[in-house]
Amino acid sequence: MPDDRSFDDPRPPTEEEWGTPLVEPRSAPTLEKQFRRRIGMVSGAVPYVAPHPWLYRPFLFLSDPALSALSEDVAASISFIIARDNSCRFCYSTFRTLLRLSNYSASEIQDLETHFSAQGFDETEEWGLRLAVRLSRCEHVPQALDRLRGLGYSPTALRETAGISVLNVAANRIGTTLSIPLGRFEDMGEKWYFRSWRLLTRSLLTLTGPERNGMPAVPDAGAEGLLGPWVGILEDTPVGTLLGHLAEQWLSDDRALSRRTKLLMLAVVARGIPAPELEGTVQTALREHHDVSGAAFEAAVDHLGGAAVDAAVEPRLRLARASIRYDFGPIKRIARNCTRDLDRAGTLEAIASIGLANAVARLELLFPLAEP
Amino acid sequence: MFLDLALLTLAAVAGTGFWFYYRRTQRLRRRLDDANRELEQLQRTFNRFAPAKVVDDILEKRTLDIAETREVTILFADLRGFTALSERLDAPALLSLLNTYFHSMDRAVDAHSGFISKFIGDGLLVLFGALHHNPWQSTDAVKAALEMQRRVQGLDEDVPGATLSLSIGIHRGPVVAGIVGSFGVKEFTVVGRHVNLASRVEALTRTHGADILITDAVKEDLDPAIALAEQPPAEVKGVQEPIVTHAVRGEGAD
Numbered sequence: 001m002p003d004d005r006s007f008d009d010p011r012p013p014t015e016e017e018w019g020t021p022l023v024e025p026r027s028a029p030t031l032e033k034q035f036r037r038r039i040g041m042v043s044g045a046v047p048y049v050a051p052h053p054w055l056y057r058p059f060l061f062l063s064d065p066a067l068s069a070l071s072e073d074v075a076a077s078i079s080f081i082i083a084r085d086n087s088c089r090f091c092y093s094t095f096r097t098l099l100r101l102s103n104y105s106a107s108e109i110q111d112l113e114t115h116f117s118a119q120g121f122d123e124t125e126e127w128g129l130r131l132a133v134r135l136s137r138c139e140h141v142p143q144a145l146d147r148l149r150g151l152g153y154s155p156t157a158l159r160e161t162a163g164i165s166v167l168n169v170a171a172n173r174i175g176t177t178l179s180i181p182l183g184r185f186e187d188m189g190e191k192w193y194f195r196s197w198r199l200l201t202r203s204l205l206t207l208t209g210p211e212r213n214g215m216p217a218v219p220d221a222g223a224e225g226l227l228g229p230w231v232g233i234l235e236d237t238p239v240g241t242l243l244g245h246l247a248e249q250w251l252s253d254d255r256a257l258s259r260r261t262k263l264l265m266l267a268v269v270a271r272g273i274p275a276p277e278l279e280g281t282v283q284t285a286l287r288e289h290h291d292v293s294g295a296a297f298e299a300a301v302d303h304l305g306g307a308a309v310d311a312a313v314e315p316r317l318r319l320a321r322a323s324i325r326y327d328f329g330p331i332k333r334i335a336r337n338c339t340r341d342l343d344r345a346g347t348l349e350a351i352a353s354i355g356l357a358n359a360v361a362r363l364e365l366l367f368p369l370a371e372p
Numbered sequence: 373m374f375l376d377l378a379l380l381t382l383a384a385v386a387g388t389g390f391w392f393y394y395r396r397t398q399r400l401r402r403r404l405d406d407a408n409r410e411l412e413q414l415q416r417t418f419n420r421f422a423p424a425k426v427v428d429d430i431l432e433k434r435t436l437d438i439a440e441t442r443e444v445t446i447l448f449a450d451l452r453g454f455t456a457l458s459e460r461l462d463a464p465a466l467l468s469l470l471n472t473y474f475h476s477m478d479r480a481v482d483a484h485s486g487f488i489s490k491f492i493g494d495g496l497l498v499l500f501g502a503l504h505h506n507p508w509q510s511t512d513a514v515k516a517a518l519e520m521q522r523r524v525q526g527l528d529e530d531v532p533g534a535t536l537s538l539s540i541g542i543h544r545g546p547v548v549a550g551i552v553g554s555f556g557v558k559e560f561t562v563v564g565r566h567v568n569l570a571s572r573v574e575a576l577t578r579t580h581g582a583d584i585l586i587t588d589a590v591k592e593d594l595d596p597a598i599a600l601a602e603q604p605p606a607e608v609k610g611v612q613e614p615i616v617t618h619a620v621r622g623e624g625a626d
Binding site for chain 1: 482483485504505506507508511593595596597
């Protein structure tokens with residue numbers, strides 16, 4: 001994909017090519033097996049996101065989410081409309097396929113796209129979809145929360161809606177910036193025998209052990225870490241448990257990108273959302289554990305420069321900044337420019353970082369839920 | 373004999389079934405591709421008339437009464453040397469040049485999170501932070517201005533004898549952003565005294581002999597690495613006190 005366009009190029013910036021994948025695909029038989037075992041098929045994302053758990057687990061979970069209050073139809077619809085809103089072609093096609101596998105007709109899918117409604121959805125569920133999109137866009141969230149509470153939406157359903165929404169925020173950023181190609185998976189929704197196969201495998205999978213969606217059945221440690229208050233707002237919903245684990249694993253793994261760099265990226269995203277409490281917490285962590293002074297922090301977040309930002313960190317902060325509002329063309333271009341100096345593992349870690357940072361920071365918009 | 377006939381019939385039925393199934397799969401795949409393309413085309417078409425977020429707001433709220441007060445950075449740009457050039461170019465060449473200019477300005481603005489609110493003759497009104505919260509809007513506006521200038525210089529080199537340059541004024545303040553217009557013609561734009569002041573700042577570029585001028589309000593949040601030169605206070609129409617502006621020198625913006 002070209003970095004820029006010539007004066008003669010007649011295409012507006014939104015008419016970007018999907019482009020070639022940002023990283024080369026790798027064979028991942030173990031992960032493929034895990035996908036096959038969990039959802040009965042292998043997502044086209046697997047060769048591109050392996051082997052990082054915080055990259056593939058969002059896709060694995062969203063393909064067949066464990067839910068405690070939401071219906072599967074609402075969860076799949078949330079994933080679909082957010083992918084559409086973010087113009088993530090990979091996620092859009094994937095979730096459209098999953099809706100087709102759930103026997104949604106083409107016209108019902110079109111209704112979802114244009115009116116946030118589907119056959120059988122009531123006003124509460126439609127507002128659930130609105131909340132999901134508003135969280136993704138970071139705007140008018142309190143009004144949607146009030147409306148849903150007024151309509152009697154259960155607190156668990158509300159949290160689950162928010163959790164599925166922010167997990168999609170991460171997945172869309174991963175799908176788009178990596179330019180994951182659309183593959184055979186997207187054909188499956190149109191094949192009658194795959195629908196039957198899926199029904200059968202899903203029934204069988206519910207009988208399998210406690211390891212659901214690739215998540216080991218261990219006590220939830222997510223709510224105790226640095227990001228505990230943010231993932232904790234989702235309480236003990238399955239998606240909350242997943243996000244808690246992913247966030248902790250991501251921050252504690254120092255191999256490809258340092259924790260300091262990840263925290264700085266998180267701070268930039270928090271500034272742009274805005275999520276002032278998260279920004280403050282990250283600032284404290286950087287000061288106490290990484291010797292980043294108040295002035296250096298401000299310069300890093302205000303201008304993506306200053307004493308705390310060297311030449312290796314600066315591109316990562318630019319990427320973090322570009323990821324907040326998700327303009328389809330620029331985010332792909334900037335992701336390519338800002339990961340040039342990284343190897344495959346570093347690139348995947350940078351992409352995972354913007355995905356998870358955006359997911360976690362948006363959870364601050366739900367803090368009114370914790371108020372009496 | 374009977375078995376052969378039965379097998380042949382079975383094979384023919386299976387083959388026909390497979391052929392119909394293959395055709396159906398191909399048709400449905402094309403439909404999915406068409407749906408993808410239609411979606412993108414629809415978004416692009418609407419985005420040419422208003423920013424995507426505004427279109428979404430209109431669709432969601434089902435009304436054109438969209439207005440809110442926002443902290444916005446406003447950039448006014450005017451193309452110098454265009455009038456003289458327009459007198460010696462024929463109409464198609466002039467139109468082509470103007471379209472190339474607007475397209476390249478669009479690229480520069482888009483690269484720095486702004487959007488072109490309107491074309492005013494050969495000038496532009498560009499907004500930063502009008503569509504969503506943008507804590508980096510001052511630096512974005514100045515970097516966009518520098519890139520716009522670089523692109524106009526490139527344009528200048530493409531047209532023999534042309535002496536094109538861009539004068540730019542940038543100011544920041546709270547404005548009312550919304551959809552305004554008559555029943556038949558509406559547009560998303562901003563209104564308020566800060567918009568007028570940005571226009572006056574652009575006019576001051578001639579007074580101070582500078583290409584890009586910014587106000588104190590922009591300087592306050594600007595990346596300190598960008599070099600500025602303070603200009604003497606100057607009176608502008610509609611403002612009681614003389615205003616201090618700063619010329620952007622270009623160093624430190626990369």
